[in-house]
Amino acid sequence: MTSSRKPGGARKTSAPDTAAVETAAGKTPSARASTSKASTNKTSKSAAPRTPPVAQASSTVKQQAARKVTQKAATAIPPKVLSVDIGGTHVKILLSGQPVTAARRFESGPTLTPAEMVRGVLELAQGWDFGAVSMGYPGPVLHGQPVHDPANLGAGWVGFDFAGAFGHSTKIVNDAAMQALGGYSGGKMLFLGLGTGLGTALIVDGIVEPLELAHLPYRKHTYEDYVGLRGLEKAGKKKWRREVVEVIGQLTSALLPDSVVLGGGNAKLFADHLDELPKNVKLGENSNAFIGGFRLWDDVVNARPLQPGS
Secondary structure (H helix, E strand, O other): OOEEEOOOOOEEEOOOOHHHHHHHOOOOHHHHHHHHHHHHHHHHHHHOOOOOHHHHHHHHHHHHHHHHHHHHHHHOOOOOEEEEEEOOOEEEEEEOOOOHHHOEEEEOOOOOOHHHHHHHHHHHOOOOOOOEEEEEEOOOEEOOEEOOOOOOOOOOOOOOOHHHHHOOEEEEEEHHHHHHHHOOOOOEEEEEEEOOOEEEEEEEOOEEEEEOOOOOEEOOEEHHHHHOHHHHHHHOHHHHHHHHHHHHHHHHHHHOOOEEEEEOOOHHHHOOOHHHOOOOEEEOOOOHHHHHHHHHHHOOOOOOEEOOOO
16 A cells, blocks of 8 residues: 655545455456455355245145146137038038048028027037037127027027037027138138128138128129129029139239139039139138038137136
């Protein structure tokens, strides 16, 4: 330590050179840092409260139990699913694990109510043991519930307790979306359901988005008036096919899909006329609706299940 005196001032003492002192004592600055760190760690360890052995064991057991529950849920086998495809002319059902040829159906029509539909499905499904239901609804669906009554069926569908009536957890989606999901293989796909009406859905990278394009203005009326059943009966098969190709062109220009799949009962009218369709268009199978219903339970995002009594 050195000292100096300024003229007319007090003595000023300079701070000792700590590094020099420790070097003289046989300690290097790095050794000092190591010693200081060890001291700090020792202090923090001694200051930290110790968890009793019993509490530690209890915490470990809880973690292991939670891990087993998570693993069990991830590998749980989904229940047998009854897939219900509701159309303007028929209601068709199939149990998961059964071949498509085992599908059953009964007639629907413009007076069919939801209670009659459920009763008909349960009667038709006798002998099949299932734990969940998927329902393709011919109309818009929001948060797992029909938004309004179908155009081609009876009244009373909005607010109906489907899960309670079936007695099982039930997922409801638009019927076109369910059929589209069953025929999806990747990319951006537009689905057009050519049946009593016109069902439309878009799937982008596995995300299903039901569309309501049927009643948009087209020519003097709507898309459905020209390519639905009324349009077919009025125009005849040949002119109807040309109208369908025109609609495909318009919707493709607007939505830019990678592929287009035609489904519904009237898509079969293109079976012998595939050369009339654009290259990115293919025919789907009506049985894809059942597959889509089964797939709904593989992904909890696609539809919210309704519980009995909810």
